[in-house]
Amino acid sequence: MPHDLPKAYEPGAIEARWAEFWVNEKLFSAPNPEPGDSRPRFSLLLPPPNVTGRLHMGHMLNQTQMDIIVRWHRMRGFLTLWLPGTDHASIATQMMVERQLATEKKRRQDLGRDAFIERVWCWKRHYGGAILEQMKRLGASVDWDREYFTLDENLSRAVREAFVRLYEEGLIYRGKYIVNWCPRCGTAISDLEVKHEEAPGKLYEIRYPVVGSDEFITVATTRPETMLGDTAVAVNEKDERYKHLHGKKVRLPLMNREIPIITDEVAQPEFGTGAVKITPSHDANDFEAGLRHNLPQIDVMDERAKMNSNAGPYAGLDRSEARDRVLNDLREQGFLVAEKDYTVALAKCDRCGTVVEPRLSLQWFLKVEPLAKRAIEVVEKGYIHFKPENYKQIYLNWMCNIHDWCISRQLWWGERIPAWCCLDCGETIVARDSPSQCTKCSSGRLEQDPDVLDTWFSSGQLPFTALGWPEATADLAAFYPTSLLITGFDILFLWVARGMIMLSCWFMSPPHRPLAEGEKPLDSEAVLRESVPFREVYIHALVRDADRQKMSKTKGNVLDPIEVIEKYGTDATRFTLASMSSPGTDIAFNPSRTEGYRAFANKIWNAARFMFMNVDRIGSGGVANGSFKSSKGISGFAPVALEDRWILSRFNRVAGGVDTALRAYRFDDAARAIYDFFWGELCDWYIELIKPRLLAEGEADGKSARASCANLVLLFEASLRLLHPIMPFITEEIWHAIYDGEPPLRSIALAAYPQIDSGQVDGVAENDISILQDVIINIRNLRAELKVEQKVKVPVQIYAADSAIRTLIQQNQGAIERLANVDSIAFSEKSLANLAGARGTTRFDVLLIYEKKIDAAVERERLRKDLDRYEKEISNGQRQLQNEQFLAKAPKQVVEGIRKRAEELEILIRTTRSKLDGL
RNA sequence: GGGCGGUUAGCUCAGUUGGUUAGAGCGCCUGCCUUACAAGCAGGAGGUCGCAGGUUCGAGUCCUGCACUGCCCACCA
Numbered sequence: 001m002p003h004d005l006p007k008a009y010e011p012g013a014i015e016a017r018w019a020e021f022w023v024n025e026k027l028f029s030a031p032n033p034e035p036g037d038s039r040p041r042f043s044l045l046l047p048p049p050n051v052t053g054r055l056h057m058g059h060m061l062n063q064t065q066m067d068i069i070v071r072w073h074r075m076r077g078f079l080t081l082w083l084p085g086t087d088h089a090s091i092a093t094q095m096m097v098e099r100q101l102a103t104e105k106k107r108r109q110d111l112g113r114d115a116f117i118e119r120v121w122c123w124k125r126h127y128g129g130a131i132l133e134q135m136k137r138l139g140a141s142v143d144w145d146r147e148y149f150t151l152d153e154n155l156s157r158a159v160r161e162a163f164v165r166l167y168e169e170g171l172i173y174r175g176k177y178i179v180n181w182c183p184r185c186g187t188a189i190s191d192l193e194v195k196h197e198e199a200p201g202k203l204y205e206i207r208y209p210v211v212g213s214d215e216f217i218t219v220a221t222t223r224p225e226t227m228l229g230d231t232a233v234a235v236n237e238k239d240e241r242y243k244h245l246h247g248k249k250v251r252l253p254l255m256n257r258e259i260p261i262i263t264d265e266v267a268q269p270e271f272g273t274g275a276v277k278i279t280p281s282h283d284a285n286d287f288e289a290g291l292r293h294n295l296p297q298i299d300v301m302d303e304r305a306k307m308n309s310n311a312g313p314y315a316g317l318d319r320s321e322a323r324d325r326v327l328n329d330l331r332e333q334g335f336l337v338a339e340k341d342y343t344v345a346l347a348k349c350d351r352c353g354t355v356v357e358p359r360l361s362l363q364w365f366l367k368v369e370p371l372a373k374r375a376i377e378v379v380e381k382g383y384i385h386f387k388p389e390n391y392k393q394i395y396l397n398w399m400c401n402i403h404d405w406c407i408s409r410q411l412w413w414g415e416r417i418p419a420w421c422c423l424d425c426g427e428t429i430v431a432r433d434s435p436s437q438c439t440k441c442s443s444g445r446l447e448q449d450p451d452v453l454d455t456w457f458s459s460g461q462l463p464f465t466a467l468g469w470p471e472a473t474a475d476l477a478a479f480y481p482t483s484l485l486i487t488g489f490d491i492l493f494l495w496v497a498r499g500m501i502m503l504s505c506w507f508m509s510p511p512h513r514p515l516a517e518g519e520k521p522l523d524s525e526a527v528l529r530e531s532v533p534f535r536e537v538y539i540h541a542l543v544r545d546a547d548r549q550k551m552s553k554t555k556g557n558v559l560d561p562i563e564v565i566e567k568y569g570t571d572a573t574r575f576t577l578a579s580m581s582s583p584g585t586d587i588a589f590n591p592s593r594t595e596g597y598r599a600f601a602n603k604i605w606n607a608a609r610f611m612f613m614n615v616d617r618i619g620s621g622g623v624a625n626g627s628f629k630s631s632k633g634i635s636g637f638a639p640v641a642l643e644d645r646w647i648l649s650r651f652n653r654v655a656g657g658v659d660t661a662l663r664a665y666r667f668d669d670a671a672r673a674i675y676d677f678f679w680g681e682l683c684d685w686y687i688e689l690i691k692p693r694l695l696a697e698g699e700a701d702g703k704s705a706r707a708s709c710a711n712l713v714l715l716f717e718a719s720l721r722l723l724h725p726i727m728p729f730i731t732e733e734i735w736h737a738i739y740d741g742e743p744p745l746r747s748i749a750l751a752a753y754p755q756i757d758s759g760q761v762d763g764v765a766e767n768d769i770s771i772l773q774d775v776i777i778n779i780r781n782l783r784a785e786l787k788v789e790q791k792v793k794v795p796v797q798i799y800a801a802d803s804a805i806r807t808l809i810q811q812n813q814g815a816i817e818r819l820a821n822v823d824s825i826a827f828s829e830k831s832l833a834n835l836a837g838a839r840g841t842t843r844f845d846v847l848l849i850y851e852k853k854i855d856a857a858v859e860r861e862r863l864r865k866d867l868d869r870y871e872k873e874i875s876n877g878q879r880q881l882q883n884e885q886f887l888a889k890a891p892k893q894v895v896e897g898i899r900k901r902a903e904e905l906e907i908l909i910r911t912t913r914s915k916l917d918g919l
Numbered sequence: 920g921g922g923c924g925g926u927u928a929g930c931u932c933a934g935u936u937g938g939u940u941a942g943a944g945c946g947c948c949u950g951c952c953u954u955a956c957a958a959g960c961a962g963g964a965g966g967u968c969g970c971a972g973g974u975u976c977g978a979g980u981c982c983u984g985c986a987c988u989g990c991c992c993a994c995c996a
Contacts, residue, residue, distance in 0.1 A: 008958065178994095196993075203996080220996060234996095268995075276996050284994050345995090358994085390923070397922075398992075489991080542990085579944090582933065585924075586989080590931050592945050599958040610955030668933070672943075687955080695954095777962095784962045790951050821953090821961095873940065879976095880939095886976035890938070894977090897939045905940095 009605035011569030015729040019136050028141040030081035033478040042078035043479035047487050050089035051124050052096045055134040057543040060561040063140050064574045066486045071725035075753035081479050084142035088151045090414030090455045097123050113412050120413045139728045158465035159458045160418045167430045171367045178287040179406050181359035182349040183305035187410035192494045193350040201344030205337045208250035220272030222344045225323040228311045229300040232278040237263040239274050253335040262293050281360045305357045364408035371502040372402050383529045387538045388583050407454045414452030421447050460499025463533035472514035485534040504533035538665050542586045571727035572598040578726050579671035601730050607683050608734045614694045627714050633757025634718045640707045643689040645765035656756030674723050722754045778839045779820035782848045793823035799832045800844040833911035842904050856919050867912045874905040
């Protein structure tokens with residue numbers, strides 16, 4: 001670091017340089033673990049961003065938290081792996097490319113499947129790395145050597161393997177069921193990809209004429225267009241109103257079809273008219289009812305939600321046009337008897353917002369029950385621990401009510417389902433590799449299932465597939481289960497629960513768990529415990545904008561992390577996110593806060609500049625040698641003066657506090673503790689206190705100056721290590737400078753993380769310094785009240801009953817004089833407390849000797865206010881002290897505290913009164 | 920329809936298992952270009968902790984109800 005540093009910290013160039021350095025030096029590549037390596041392991045998976053993705057604030061929060069935890073572990077000596085990769089994100093990516101095609105006025109069908117997929121690969125090669133490049137800029141200390149893409153050949157093979165095994169176990173089946181169908185995307189989606197919304201709508205009542213009578217039966221529906229596919233009307237068996245109609249038929253209006261009246265539980269007498277139309281092809285409940293009663297299924301729409309030929313005269317109409325026409329016709333023909341305002345529940349595609357159509361179609365499903373059972377057990381037994389803990393219950397509730405998972409998608413981009421259909425005999429063949437002939441009829445005319453797998457089905461396997469499953473790889477042995485997962489609750493069910501926990505517990509248990517040669521199978525208790533994808537899940541909050549609004553493109557309130565970074569620096573942005581990561585609430589990201597942390601970076605920068613301006617005197621280089629290895633306290637720090645003992649003690653306590661905070665994922669506490677220490681103690685007091693020694697010239701003080709320089713560098717070096725996980729860039733920069741560009745390690749990230757050394761904690765020094773701070777602050781207060789000009793030095797009188805305090809003040813007279821701008825200190829024989837213009841605590845009083853009169857009116861008001869407060873407080877205190885129950889029940893410390901405070905208050909009240917009288 | 924959060928200074932948020940005087944940053948006011956830092960230094964104003972009850976010697980903290988607000992889940996026509 002050159003000595004003519006800019007006065008203001010400029011993060012841009014520095015951060016870019018280190019980001020590149022970390023990647024190029026492969027600093028964070030986890031070594032291939034040796035069998036004998038007994039270091040504790042720490043591994044975690046980066047939730048893979050979509051290849052199509054651009055970094056947003058949520059990513060940055062997520063990655064900042066992970067990076068803090070990862071760097072912290074690495075510095076504490078863990079063998080650490082943070083595994084990055086990207087997700088092919090079948091539906092999202094396909095949409096992206098289709099949108100691009102649309103600008104060329106083309107559809108994917110115009111290209112054909114192969115050409116379209118090639119186009120996506122092209123696109124992926126071109127734009128796919130963007131988000132990872134952005135991650136590098138954040139300083140994410142991932143292992144770039146192990147980076148994967150979910151369609152890499154080894155991962156694809158693993159996913160096919162998993163599919164085949166599940167199929168062979170009878171857990172994957174194919175069937176025609178009602179699924180959520182997005183007419184715009186043209187594919188089935190799972191229930192978790194559907195968002196429910198409420199919207200004002202209508203409840204229509206339609207009467208169906210009963211065959212062979214003049215009667216009508218009136219049904220209620222919010223979706224009249226589906227009546228074209230009705231195959232029954234249901235009433236409740238117990239419903240007296242309809243008992244006489246059991247077994248009869250109705251004539252379906254518009255379609256002129258006779259359909260039966262059935263009795264079924266779906267019809268609830270209290271709702272609407274108590275009679276419900278049954279459309280098995282367009283409603284999940286009706287589908288079930290249809291199966292119970294053997295009803296025909298009449299599908300009246302196509303895959304784009306246009307009416308098909310089954311809809312008779314309505315064929316070709318879009319579903320909403322069809323609704324209007326049906327209603328019109330019903331109205332004209334007198335079948336529509338009521339239209340009531342009604343709040344309808346709309347199901348929308350999570351991706352594109354199109355209203356989902358329940359649609360009967362042939363799909364692949366995963367039978368989740370046996371997998372869910374394990375997924376419940378591992379959480380109940382505490383093998384996976386949720387943080388915050390309330391997610392455990394949310395998870396369990398959900399997992400207990402889980403439905404079978406539709407895993408096929410009618411998309412082109414993705415992991416193709418490894419199933420083939422024999423064009424001759426219709427046999428379905430599920431195989432790891434493309435079969436050459438039908439297993440049943442030996443025909444060679446086989447066609448692969450056109451569908452691809454739900455992305456979450458493959459990404460749910462990443463904890464084990466990304467480590468090498470189904471092979472017994474060294475990585476799998478060394479790093480599975482991973483230690484931690486940090487993610488947002490938005491993908492808790494989609495990815496964490498239904499994906500990773502369910503699939504990992506299944507495939508990392510016997511018989512699927514691969515065993516290395518000579519490895520003993522797990523005992524029964526360990527089977528479950530070791531099958532989990534991660535031992536802990538930390539769920540982080542959502543990042544909102546400064547007005548607590550969800551960031552969204554449509555609202556235009558999306559904050560681009562890269563822009564924030566360019567303005568304030570990565571370190572400041574990371575620090576903002578860390579300091580706002582308190583549990584329970586969302587994060588309202590306010591750049592004014594980031595501005596404050598940029599100032600913090602600047603403060604550190606300038607403290608470093610100051611240090612380097614003085615450290616010359618004893619030569620740079622070697623001062624801090626060895627201390628970077630000290631994981632306890634600061635090794636080599638040799639206290640000479642009181643403030644040395646104090647700052648060493650404070651450093652240790654802060655290190656202890658940070659450790660506690662990070663263990664509990666209290667990033668905010670950790671950040672605050674370091675901030676307060678660095679700025680409020682190291683800069684505001686320690687540096688100010690040692691300045692005279694640091695700047696001292698001449699032989700007499702030379703030794704002391706050298707010692708304080710050495711201590712300052714050691715302190716600084718250790719403080720940088722403490723801060724490094726949160727602010728990696730500036731700490732790296734200054735750390736290298738401390739070693740004059742020749743550090744003992746390639747990076748501060750490889751140095752030891754400071755831990756508390758209780759031997760370096762010094763309560764006496766902390767207490768003494770706090771008295772001196774009180775003295776100085778009281779004098780500063782007086783100066784401000786008396787409006788003493790900044791430059792004028794003033795003599796003070798101090799009274800202290802305790803001789804130890806007098807000694808302390810005498811010994812540190814120079815410091816007081818400098819920091820409070822005092823030119824002499826005289827001790828008074830008697831208390832000064834009663835004098836107007838004096839201040840103090842129970843331990844001492846100070847009085848300024850200054851001719852300027854205080855403003856009596858202002859002073860009187862201030863004193864009155866104080867007096868009020870004191871009197872209120874003392875009356876509270878005395879009431880408590882007179883209360884026998886309080887004395888009997890409250891802890892001794894509390895009673896003692898209040899008693900002491902009451903004594904203090906009595907003095908304060910007395911002196912305040914006499915000051916008032918004096919005025 | 921179930922469930923979960925939030926409500927503390929003008930703004931954004933901390934506040935451990937109930938315990939002496941409820942904190943920080945930003946903003947605001949006053950004074951300082953004090954040789955590391957004006958992105959700074961020193962000092963200051965500003966809060967009946969959403970409302971109403973209850974438990975307790977003692978409640979921002981625990982309990983009940985209410986209000987406002989955000990979110991998750993849910994096949995009710």
